[in-house]
Amino acid sequence: xxxxxxxxxxxxxxxxxxxxxxxxxxxxxxxxxxxxxxxxxxxxxxxxxxxxxxxxxxxxxxxxxxxxxxxxxxxxxxxxxxxxxxxxxxxxxxxxxxxxxxxxxxxxxxxxxxxxxxxxxxxxxxxxxxxxxxxxxxxxxxxxxxxxxxxxxxxxxxxxxxxxxxxxxxxxxxxxxxxxxxxxxxxxxxxxxxxxxxxxxxxxxxxxxxxxxxxxxxxxxxxxxxxxxxxxxxxxxxxxxxxxxxxxxxxxxxxxxxxxxxxxxxxxxxxxxxxxxxxxxxxxxxxxxxxxxxxxxxxxxxxxxxxxx
Ligand code: AMP
Ligand code: ZN
Numbered sequence: 001x002x003x004x005x006x007x008x009x010x011x012x013x014x015x016x017x018x019x020x021x022x023x024x025x026x027x028x029x030x031x032x033x034x035x036x037x038x039x040x041x042x043x044x045x046x047x048x049x050x051x052x053x054x055x056x057x058x059x060x061x062x063x064x065x066x067x068x069x070x071x072x073x074x075x076x077x078x079x080x081x082x083x084x085x086x087x088x089x090x091x092x093x094x095x096x097x098x099x100x101x102x103x104x105x106x107x108x109x110x111x112x113x114x115x116x117x118x119x120x121x122x123x124x125x126x127x128x129x130x131x132x133x134x135x136x137x138x139x140x141x142x143x144x145x146x147x148x149x150x151x152x153x154x155x156x157x158x159x160x161x162x163x164x165x166x167x168x169x170x171x172x173x174x175x176x177x178x179x180x181x182x183x184x185x186x187x188x189x190x191x192x193x194x195x196x197x198x199x200x201x202x203x204x205x206x207x208x209x210x211x212x213x214x215x216x217x218x219x220x221x222x223x224x225x226x227x228x229x230x231x232x233x234x235x236x237x238x239x240x241x242x243x244x245x246x247x248x249x250x251x252x253x254x255x256x257x258x259x260x261x262x263x264x265x266x267x268x269x270x271x272x273x274x275x276x277x278x279x280x281x282x283x284x285x286x287x288x289x290x291x292x293x294x295x296x297x298x299x300x301x302x303x304x305x306x307x308x309x
Contacts, residue, residue, distance in 0.1 A: 015163045030159040031167035045307030059149035066153035067121040068130040085156040087123040090116035123155035127171040136264040143267040145178020162240040170281035183273040190277040200306040210234040237287040250278040
C-alpha cells in the first residue's frame with residue numbers, strides 16, 4: 001500500500017466525522033445532505049441570536065420558497081454573472097406516448113433528461129433575489145426606505161467535499177433599500193454587529209474585502225472592480241482549512257444595480273440603492289461544531305447561553 005493510500009484510510013475528514021456522528025446525512029451527492037435534529041437545534045439557536053442582534057431595526061419578515069420566477073431570474077442578470085452556479089427546474093410535459101418512451105429510456109439507463117422542458121421556476125441562488133421585484137411592485141419606497149428579513153434555502157451548483165460548500169444551504173438575510181446614505185450606514189452597522197455576534201459564539205473571525213465568483217474573462221474585471229470599490233466584505237472563520245477560512249457572513253452593497261434592474265425608486269423618485277447582509281446558516285453551525293467540538297453538551301456555557309438563553 002502506498003503512503004498516500006495509507007494516509008487516506010487513517011485521515012478522517014471533518015465531513016466524515018459529521019456523517020459518523022449523524023449530524024449530516026449522506027445522500028450520494030456531494031454538497032447535498034440531510035441534517036439531524038441536533039444540527040437543526042444549533043441552527044435555531046443561531047437564528048434566534050441573529051434576530052436579537054437585528055431586533056431594534058424592526059425588519060419586515062418575508063419568506064419565499066427556495067424556487068423563484070424564471071422571468072425574474074432572467075431579468076436579474078444572474079446568467080450573465082454566474083451561469084456556472086445556476087440550477088433550473090425542468091419537468092416532463094409530454095403525452096402518454098412520450099411517457100412510455102421516457103420510461104423505456106430510464107430502463108435502458110439512457111439520458112431521459114434531454115426531453116425535460118424548462119418550467120417557469122428556477123432554484124433561488126440567494127435569498128434576496130425574489131424580493132426586489134416584489135418590493136418594486138409596492139411603488140416608491142417610503143422616506144425612511146425599507147428593511148426586510150429573509151430566510152431561504154438556496155441552490156448553487158458547486159459540488160464539493162468541503163461540508164461548508166453545499167449545493168443546497170440556507171441563507172438568512174437582512175436587505176436594506178433606500179438612499180445611498182441609508183443603505184451604506186445599514187451595512188456599516190452590520191459590519192460591527194456581525195463581528196460582535198460571532199464574538200458571542202467565541203469563534204475566531206477576520207473581516208476582509210471580497211468578490212463574487214463572476215464567470216469567465218469579463219468576470220475577472222467585474223471582480224476587480226467589486227474589490228476596488230469595496231462593495232463586498234466577508235467575515236471569515238476557519239472551518240475546512242486554517243489557511244483558507246470560510247466566508248460565514250457577507251455584507252454586500254449593490255449600489256443601484258437592483259434598483260435599476262427592477263424599477264425600485266425612493267420617495268423622491270431616484271433609483272433606489274440596496275445592500276444586504278447574508279448569514280450562512282450551515283456555515284455558522286459547522287464553525288461551531290469545528291471549534292467547540294461535536295459534543296454540544298461540552299460547549300462553553302457562555303456559547304450555549306448565547307444560542308439558547
Ligand atoms: P453570497 O451571496 O455568496 O455572499 O453568500 C451569502 C452567504 O451564504 C455567505 O456568506 C455564506 O455564508 C453562505 N454561502 C454561500 N455559498 C455557500 C455554499 N455553497 N454553501 C454554504 N453556504 C454558502
Ligand atoms: Zn442578498
